[in-house]
Amino acid sequence: MTHISSITENDIHAYVDGVLDKERCAAVASWLEAHPDAAERVQAYKDQKALIRDAFDAVFDEPVPIELTNEVLKSRGFRVAIPWPRIAAGLVLLMLGGISGWSVRDQWPERATMPAPIAGNALSAHAVYVSEVRHPVEVGVDQEKHLVAWLSKRLGKPLRAPGLAASGYGLVGGRLLPDNxxxxxxxxxxxxxxxxxxVYVRRSLEARETAFKFTSQENASAFYWVDSGFSYALAGKLSREELLSIAEQVYKDLNQN
Amino acid sequence: MVEQISLITEQIPHLRRYAAALLADRDNADDLVQECLARAISRHHLWKPTGTVRTWLFTILHNLHVNQIRDQKRKPEFLSDPVGYEQHGELPRQENRLEVRDLQRALQKLPDDQRAVLLLVGLEGHSYAEVALIVDAPIGTVMSRLARARDGLRKIMASQSATDLKVVK
Incomplete structure (x- = not known):
């Protein structure tokens, strides 16, 4: 056993914070057994720490306000860092793809290019509402809790709005839509x-997860998949690569718990 | 830079949580975080990869907060009720819970430098050495602030609960 006199106030706090090595930790623990006053204080500190975490963890879990995300994204450095040559190359490829796609349009049976229903509905809804200036959403992000609770209730299964801040997108809000x-x-x-x-979500009849599938229409593209009882479609006027990386983030965000 | 951007973005929830506990007023807390991010972005070239982005951001936030306190002390007429919710009755969002409100009230009674250290360690899980960097003080000072903060908070909350006839522990 370590010398009783060698336990300091610093040891007590390091003990509370769990940063002592095994040996030292054991020494403090046995010292505390002999010092009930100190033991009581340690317990109070531990409770206090747990209470603080408990009280403010909710802030950590809140979606980040769009002003804060924008503060980071509007930096000039970020704009400068946009890889223009790669984007230009991507555009050229897109145009080539468009031309070759057009030239073979009659050679493919229509069915092969028909997107799955979820993607089609998601793309229609996307087209209708993204261009809406005054009422792009029914419930805005300022009432996000209510929005998510309401949509969860209507879909009959707890739902979440994925956080896409890391991709540079902030939530605007959401709406309820009819889907067949x-x-x-x-x-x-x-x-x-x-x-x-x-991001378009509806209950899925399929229980199993599916891989990301891609579909593209005139004005927007979508990745769609099934995960944990929901069908998802992410729609946007972006390249396949850009959209895929965001779709991966949606998936990741919804699966972190 | 793009990599730094995402490293910074990742820290926003941490900064918000810390600022909310530090300031008690959620709007002021988010304003502080926003200012911190703006400063971080405008000075990202000054970041030296000796520490982590996380420590660097918390240092910026800490310094901004210290400056705010200094300015408030200089202009006492603007120092209205620092715990604004006492006037407005209801706290925003989840802080309505009585226990949380007691905690916030108690935290605000701690000296600023002690509260900062307590939260950096207890809430955000920074190491003592990191906290020493963030608050720019020797580690011994950090430890003594932590000890005084914990003991102070314990006593404040005990007396609060005695007044409110409510068990806090």
């Missing part, structure tokens, strides 16, 4: 330049 007689939810996001993407 079933309720569906649309969340809209916006980047600092006002570009919008939407």
């Amino acid at each position: 007689g079933q309720p569906a939810a649309q969340f809209m996001y916006e980047d600092v330049d006002g570009n919008r993407i939407t």
Whole structure:
């Protein structure tokens, strides 16, 4: 056993914070057994620490306000860092793809290019609402809690609005939509330049997870997948790569718990 | 820079949580975080990869907060009720819970430098050495502030609960 006199106030706090090595930790623990007053104080500190965490963890879990995300994204450094040559190359490829796609349009049966229903509905809803200036959403992000609770209730299963801050998109709000007689939810996001993407969600009959699938229409593209009883579609006027990386973030965000 | 941007973005929830506990007023807390982010972005070239982005951001936030306190002390006419919610009755969002409100009230009674250290360690889980960097003080000072903060908070909350006839522990 370590010398009793060698336990200091610093040891007590390091003990509370769990940063002592095993040996020292054991020494403090046995010292505390002999010093009930100190033991009581240690317990109070531990309770206090737990209470503080408990009280403020909710702030940590809140979605980040769009002003804060924008503060980071509007930096000039970020704009300078946009890889223009790569984007230009991507545009050229897109144009080539468009031309070759057009030239073979009659050679493919229509069905092969028909997107799955969720993607089609998501893309229609996307097209209708992203261009809406005055009422892009039914419930705005200022009432996010209410929005999510409401949509969860309507879809009959707890739902979340994925956080897309890391991709540079902040939540604008959401709305309830009809999807073949079933309720569906649309969340809209916006980047600092006002570009919008939407996440479309509805209950899925399929229990199993599916891989990301891609579909593209005239004005927007979508990735769609099934995960944990929901069908998702992410729609936006972005390249396949950009959209995929955001879709991956949606998936990741919804699966972190 | 893009990598730094995402490293900074990742820290926003941490900064918000810390600022909310530090200031008690959620709007002021988010304003402080916003100012911190603006400063971080405008000075990202000054970040030296000796510490982590996290420590660097908390240092900026800490310094801004210290400056705010100094300015408030200089202009006492603007120092209205620092715990604004006492006037407005209801606290925003989840802080309505009585226990949380007691805690916030108690935290605000601690000296600023002690509250900062207590929260950096207890809430944000920074190491003592990191806290010494953030508040720019020797580690011995950090430890003594932590000890005084914990003991102070314990006593404040005990007396609060005695007044409110409510068990806090």
